[in-house]
Amino acid sequence: MIARMMGGDAQGFDPQEIARAAGLPSDPQAMMMMMQQVQAMFSTPSEGPVNWQLAHDHARRVAATDNDPTVSPVQRRSVDEALRLAEMWLDPVTDFPSTGHLGRAWSRAEWVEATMGTWRRLTEPVATSIAKALSETISNQLPEEMKSMMGMMGGPSSILQNIGGAMFGMQLGQAVGALSKDVVGSTDIGVPLSDEHMALLPSNVAAFGQGLDVPEQEVLLFLAVREAAHARLFTQVPWLTGHLLGTIERYARGIHIDMSKIEEAARDIDPTNPESMQAALSQGVFMPERTPEQDAALERLETVLALVEGWVDELTAEATANLPSSSALREMVRRRRATGGPAEHAFASLVGLELRPRRLREAASLWSLLTDERGIKGRDAIWEHPDLLPTAEDLDDPQGFSQRRKLVESSEADVDAALERLLSGGFEAKDTSDDPPEAAGDGSDAVAGSDGGSDGAGGSDDRSGDADDADGGGKPGNPSV
Template sequence: MTTPPNRPGSGHGSADDGNGEDPLAEMLKRMFGGDAPDPDELRRALGDMGGAGAGFTGIPGSSMPGAGSQGGMPGMPGGLPFDRSMMNPEMMGQMMQQFQAMMQSSSSSEDGPVNWTLARQAARQASAGQDPSVGTFARREIEEALRLAELWLDGVTEIESPGILGVAWSRAEWVEATMDNWRAMTEPVAVAMAEAMSRALSDQLPDQVPEEMRGMLGGLGPMLQNMGGTVFGLQLGSAIGALSQEVLSGTDSMFPVAGHRLAMVPVNIEEFGDGLQVPDDQIRIYLALREAARMRLFMRSSWLERDLRAAIEQYASGIHIDVAGIEEAARSVDPMNPESMQEALSGGMFIPEPSGPQKAALERLELTLALIEGWVDVVVTEAAKPLESNAALRETINRRRASGGPAEHAFGTLVGLDLRPRRLREAATLWELIGREKGTEYRDAIWSDPSLQPTAEDLDDPSGYFARREEQEKASQSMDDELRRLLEGGYDDGPQGGTSPQG
């Protein structure tokens, strides 16, 4: 029988990793030593069987055949079909040992319950593809757009520029630069999910393994304990990697995930502009205005970033996982098919409806994001008046914010956090009213103190904002007067209304 020519991930023919080595032959040698079967014979046998069974599809970020967007389990050569009927218990035991070693080696002791190392690898893999390095010309265009944006913003806001230099990133560079901040934001949710998954897998998977092979599971305890973190790390990393293909700048998610840097992603900006019939330079300048405006806000109001994280932490602290749901899903998992674990244990489906305190945290988070984006919308609209496409770009961005992309939906499902401000238009209406009635200085001074922030009631009834603010100021002044009187001894009266003797 003639061996078909090799195709990446096909499981047929000789596979060369580019260095003259056959990954399948190398894996078989590690697993079975001198008794390793001939890789070409194994391929031919599997080809005759029609490639039955589920396959390991490769290493995220690897050059091995089969690695790539399929998202297989790391450490296994690509394109190797697997069928449990062809393996005897002894052979399966050796494969289990190899798989266990793979799982343990892929997790750092510093990662904790979630395999963040694997999450980073999965994010890089998901961001790969059409991701060219940023050339000198594209970098210069971004830098010039950001410099012009800063000049235009100086004329419409009292919040000064922090003087930060701009950077242009590829998708992979965005992933690397933001991963630590994504970890800080999602870790409380991710840890809870990973631990619940691992418990369910440890309890349920032994029942799914054929009886003659259950004795082999004795040494798999550590692997099963780490499995939840591995699965969730893969899912979370894939969601962040998918997000890297949509974000336009460092703060496009409305969180400063890129740190205190003005960052833009040229390849995504170019794709965003496809079909808009707007000149490329106007798109760059408009998006640079939004990035620079957000960064002014975050740098001016240091408490703002802290409050966003506090709301996320409060939400995460109240998460309770649907363990029964995970256990039910684990019963359907084929332990010989790692991909089935990822499919069955998709994270967000096991997070029940938010509790009372969680709802309050989410409402606060939603309000803060809406106020940020509403202010940015108003300020940028004013600053971008020289652009002919100002109105069209504003409407396009606001529709994009309202609907969200597939990556945003995936991330929200995974960790239960919505990356979109639902009340953006109401917030913009309020900021426009404040600026029109009281001026730019009054409007921007509101960001100097968290106690001055508008409330949800203000978004419901913008016209009543000033009356409520006046009542709040009167109440605050009355409290200050009472405190001053107390400190000056004004309440130190005797029983008959006279002044008590002074010591």
């Protein structure tokens, strides 16, 4: 079975050595019991492509390692006051009103509980595509005798899906649990992870400020302003969250597994050397190959994330201008968001997505320019529709974007004004009162005078009266158009 799955060459494969390297028992009875336990575990269907309960439980366990202290009443009050003050500081620098969301202080375990639903929404499209691709690929590689054996256990597809769901759930739980040790709030990755809440993690905020010559209260206030700014943007721009998730879904639909990479890696594995097996798996052989369409989707995602983080960065700098350490904290956050930490890299390797705004500085410069040119209201109006957002090319040329937007808005304003004038009857007939008179006695229609008379007889021009007399009956002409 291994030979057929890994390229057809079984030479050098010793089943006992493989079992020993994998830590499997040599006793057949113990092996049978283990297989029964594994079968019972994987035969339980999970909800969708991922075993979410397993992911949740493992994330909680990882978050609890390295000490996850509970949040004290003093910390909760401090976070609540910082977020309230942050809302007040933001009011003068943005046209978006306060959200009215409650401020929360979370432990890492509470962060996992509050955000797991969003993680499911973020990763399920990717997990579905990976599970489907992996299941189809491996099913096609299985020998017939193996398929027959799996048929008695529910079929190879269902078994592989359950195994894949459990594996992905464990990996996702590991990644989310690791992220809980790095994040300082509910919007650190540029996507709102919790609805109707602004939140900070006091233990992680304290860790963020370690090594900086900055008072802890200033660090808390600065991060509270960033959290509140994110909350305002995602609340007052209702299409933004769906736009980000839709981009991820478009990326996920094109995932496929390159089986040739797996076969190539298998040829280099020494079954008697567990380190060679780990080295092969660490080369990313299971990572899906990206298509041009996926690259385009990732570019759009990265651009929107940069615009979100750039807008928040600019507002935070304006709102915290009176904080002595504002500039230093701003630079530290910029570097942190642009490079990402180990936990973010682990998440990227899991789902093939890097939720990092590489072009944060360019986006912040663009929003600063738009503030100078349009004012606060005009800058925030850019978020009214996704079609109005700057593109990656616009980040290269902020001045050009501003000029292009002015031309488009000028054209739109002209069309709107003309349409409004048309609907209100503002387009009047041409005034021909000063034109040379037509032959009055031939019964032709009179032209409306300058007073706007439309029947050709009621105008103030004397010629109209003469024409009526000459006509014999003062019969009105047809309305002019």
